[in-house]
Amino acid sequence: MVKRSYLVLFGAIVFSLVLYFALPAGLSLRLKTLVTQLFSPLLHAGAGLQQWWDNSRQEMQSRTALLEENRQLRAHLALQMQDALRLAEFEDENRRLRTMVGYRQAEGAKLRPAHIIGRDPSNWWKTVILDIGSDHGVGEACAVVTPAGLVGKTIAVGKGNARVLLIVDPNCKVAALIQETRDQGIVEGVFEGVGSSPACRMDFISRDAQIKPGQTVITSGLGGVFPKGLRIGMALQASLSESGLYKSVWVKPAADLERLEEVFVICR
Amino acid sequence: MTKTFLICCALALMAIQCSLAAFAVFGAKLDLVPVMVIFAALTSSWQRALLVAAFSALLLDALSSAPLGLSIPPAAVAAVVINHFRRIFYRENWLLQSLLAAGVSLGCSVWTLLMLSLGATPLPLNFGVIGKMGLIALLAVAVTPPLLWLLGRLGHWLRQEEAEVETF
Secondary structure (H helix, E strand, O other), rough: HHHHHHHHHHHHHHHHHHHHHHOOOHHHHHHHHHHHHHHHHHHHHHHHHHHHHHHHHHHOOHHHHHHHHHHHHHHHHHHHHHHHHHHHHHHHHHOOOOOOOOOOOOOEEEEEEEEEEEEEEOOOEEEEEEEOOOOHOOOOOOOOOOOHHHHEEEEEEEEOEEEEEOOOOOOOOEEEEEEOOEEEEEEOOOOOOOOOOOEEEEEEEEEOOOOOOOEEEOOOOOOOOOOOOEEEEEEEEEEEOOOOOOEEEEEEOOOOOOOOOEEEEEEE | OOHHHHHHHHHHHHHEEEEEEOOOOOOEEEOHHHHHHHHHHHHHHHHHHHHHHHHHHHHHHHHHOOOOOOOOOHHHHHHHHHOHHHHOOOOOOOHHHHHHHHHHHHHHHHHHHHHHHOOOOOOOOOHHHHHHHHHOOOHHHHHHHHOOOOHHHHHOOOOOOOOOOOOO
């Protein structure tokens, strides 16, 4: 009996390794999408529960705190309105100049708003699940953003849901550049340790690059997945790689990836 | 416990784990696969324990972005080994349940990181990641005894216990 049990166990391990190494990526993604779709009602319920909890906590905030927040928001809004006026002027000027030099106007991206209904239940991967899918025009490898910055890209799309690989996941690679110096590199996620907040690292930057903490990291548009100019985050500490061939810099994501609720999918 | 009851428990625990995925303690999330592995191994035959462990692990892989099949080997090995020694275990003992949970959880984390190191992702062996593995195990230790008690009571209440399975 014992021998038989270990034989079956051996078979199960071989089966799992075959699944792990030999299952085509497309089939694996379809299976995952199917299971996610089956669990979708539960995920919606979980998201509703979390929203109720957040709303209840907000309702319990004191009046003083709310007044203070209101004052700060009004001040922030006034600044934003001034910025918006200036930007409208710049946009108009930019359009006229582009027409003058015959630059082809890029098509405006279609933004689809979406809610986060689920997060990756495992500890080592960073994905979220959206409540929209192929029925709403979302495809695979679409960029996902918030007003603050880049969130990630869609990797598996079902009819009514889509899985988004966050930029802090080690499997996510984004072609990027430093806005101030125009130095290019690749931003990738790193495994998050205990107590540390999700972060990513920009590698393969020229070793002559002059990178200072606080500089802005944006998408470079190379690769075609992420449109150019999306804010990824802020450069932190730069260092030379172990091989000494290139520089690396830690990047703090601009979007608060731990408290995501609503995002926009850039559909092509 | 009967096969249907165990599979329903696995589905319910995975639904709970998905619902609680937004909550993390210093970056560590609750992992309920060890709970299911230990419960199935202590309360049923090795075939059922193996089936339920593999099913739970596969479900976790399918619901996360982990490669399919990654979590099955540690869960399956743990289920068969615990089941093999269950005659000498006093399964109502909370300390034993906690130790088993810590062992299964650490085994799953170590296996995951080892398998990842075979791919393109370099193995991140630093104090932060080791600490996170410890914290995940601690969370499993904290939730396993109460959940095992709850599942046991539920099985008893629904008359899902099998007559041939000995009780201590």
